[in-house]
Amino acid sequence: MDTPSNQSTNNQRYFTVWRWHFYAGMFVAPFLIILACSALGMLFMSNTAGRDNDRLTVAIPESTVRAPVATQAKNALSTLPDSTLIKYIAPRDTDTVALFQIKSADHDNMVAVNPYTADIVASRPANSNLYYTFDSIHSDLLLGKFGDYLLETAASLTILLILSGWYLWWQKRKSIKAMLIPNDTAPNKKKRSFIRIIHATLGSWISMLLLFFCISGMAWAGVWGERVVQAWSQFPAGKWGVAPVPVSIDHSQHQAGMDMDNADAAPHVHGSTPAVVPTHGSVLNSGTAKEVPWVLELTPMPVSGTTMGKDGIAPNIPIMIDTVDRFAREIGFNGRYQLNLPQGSTGVWTISQDSMSYDMKSPTADRTVHIDRYSGNILADIRYDDYNAFGKFMAAGLALHMGTLGWWSLLANVLFCLSVIAMCVSGYVMWWQRRPRHASEYRGLNPPARGQRFTVWWPLAIPLLAVAIIFPTAIIAIVIIALLDFLVISRVGFLQRLLK
Known part of the structure; x- marks a missing residue:
């Protein structure tokens, strides 16, 4: 039986959580709107022009015989003086272009080539179309590390926002069914706001997916992702018997670039060790775009120039871009795949195909193969099954996150983004509807239960703080806000009127 005392306590707890939910929502909602809008832009661009015009089409000749990749690459290199070939991306379909990334001292271009005639179809700076603009906004708000930190903080607080939102809506509905499908028997029917029903019910439906998107998105971020989770999810250096021990090689007889011939003898190896060991991300990512599977x-x-590896290109076959392309097809790479050329004396040929790069739909087909540039041996053949548990979660999760699983996935992502925008806008509408009707009473944000002071409800506060501690930027933000409240806001009348 609810006594007046119990009702008062319950109301105090409800308003305490509501105020926290309100303040967090005011901070988080603009970021969620930006993320949703930029995601819609990325979905549109990746399924129309493609990230680098890889969906440009060409006429298919009767012979359907493609020009040698080396010929296509030579024509691509002719568009930029003193350039080096970095990457070849095979055509997505029989009627689409091949792509070549070429670099000079001052330029980094992506060149689209007709794979049948080797004619140049288009050439533009790499990472320069609208897709990458939306991607940069989605990644760091065009603010670099500071923007990355802001978005990670917003995502971390969104998780706490979801948990507090569940509590608030549960207290009103007392039934999961009523939380998802409000009906005429719901309590306080006459007092319900239509906008609140939209906000809370929509939030109930998409909250689990939003929680999933926050976690998978933060795994790319600079603090929780790179410093906490990703750092512990990488492969050990010697997993495939190819520890990345840099070497000093006499490569006078070997030519870096697209037509490197295989020498009869193995290069001479010396034991020199540079200070920094290159990673997959530092070597294969171009610009700020994420092109390497998360776990790698x-x-x-x-590195090339060791005695490691086996079962690669036969010793009597010269190692050049056409033979590596043919070998990639022989070992199972079909359709669009990416071939990174060796850069430097210890660089390797890298053949890769993954859903995150829009190469194919299924994340379980991810594969990365490294080939020694001198011996032709396979140094590593990394597949989805080799990923650890969180690596598999990220591979599958990012495919869902990016809408690369097919049209149903694309449509689901569009509906999700629109729902997030609607939920955020409805939250601001509710705030506007709650404002005092008289201008003289309207000051500041007008949070719920304005002017009242509540004690901390520890049964809920402790779980929220425990979740916040898991995500460092969230707990940092909470500590900063608490210090500001204690040292500044509570001591300055204007700020008290504005915020409290």
Whole structure:
């Protein structure tokens, strides 16, 4: 039986959580709107022009015989003086272009080539179309590390926002069914706000997916992702017997670039060790775009010039871009795949195909193969089954996150983004509807139960703080806000009127 005392306590707890939910929502909602809008832009661009115009089409000749990749690459290199070939991306379909990334001292271009005639179809700076603009906004708000920190903080607080939102809506509905499908028997029917029903019910439906998106998105972020989770999820350096021990090689007889011939003898190896060991991310990512599967980004790269590896290109076959392309097809790479050329004396040929790069739909088909540039041996053949548990979660999760699983996935992502925007806008509408009707009473944010002071309800506060501690930027933000409240806001009348 609810006594007046119990009702008062319950109301105090409800308003305490509501105020926290309100303040967190005011901070988080603008970021969620930006993330949702930029995600819609990325979905549109990746499924129309593609990230680098890889969806440009060409006429298919009767012979359907493609020009040698080396010929296509030579024409691509001719568009930029003194350039080096970095990457070849095979055509997505029989009627789409091949892509070549070429670099000079001052330029980094992506060149689209007709794979049948080797004619240049288009050339533009790499990472320069609208997709990458939306991607940069989605990643760091165009503010670099500071923007990355802001978005990670917003995502961390969104998790706490979801938990507090569940509590608030549960207290009103007392039934999961009523939380998802409000009906005429719901309590306080006459007092319900239509906007609140939209906000809370929509939140109930998408909250689990939003929680999933926050966690998978933060795994790329600079603090929780790179410093906490990703750092412990990389492959050990010697997993495939190819520890990345840098070497000093006499490569006078070997030519770096697209037409490196295999020498008869193995290069001479000396034991020199540079200070920094290259990782998959530092070698294969171009610009700020994430092109390497999450679990591999911080994993050290194998090196050429050792006696490691086996079952690669036959010793009597010269190692050049056409033979590596043919070998990639022989070992199972079909359709669009990416071939990174060796850079430097210890660089390797890297053949890769993954859903995160829009190469194919299934994340379980992810594969990365490294080939020694001198011996032709396979140094590593990394597949989805080799990933650890969180690596598999990220591979599958990012495919869902990016809408690469097919049209149903794309449509689901569009509906999700629109729902997030609607939920955030409805939250602001509710705040506007709650404002005092008289201008003289309207001051500041007007939070719930304005002017009242509540004690901390520890049964809920402790779980929320425990979750916050898991995500460092959330607990940092909470500590900063608490210090500001104690040292500044509570001592300055204007700020008290504005915020409390």
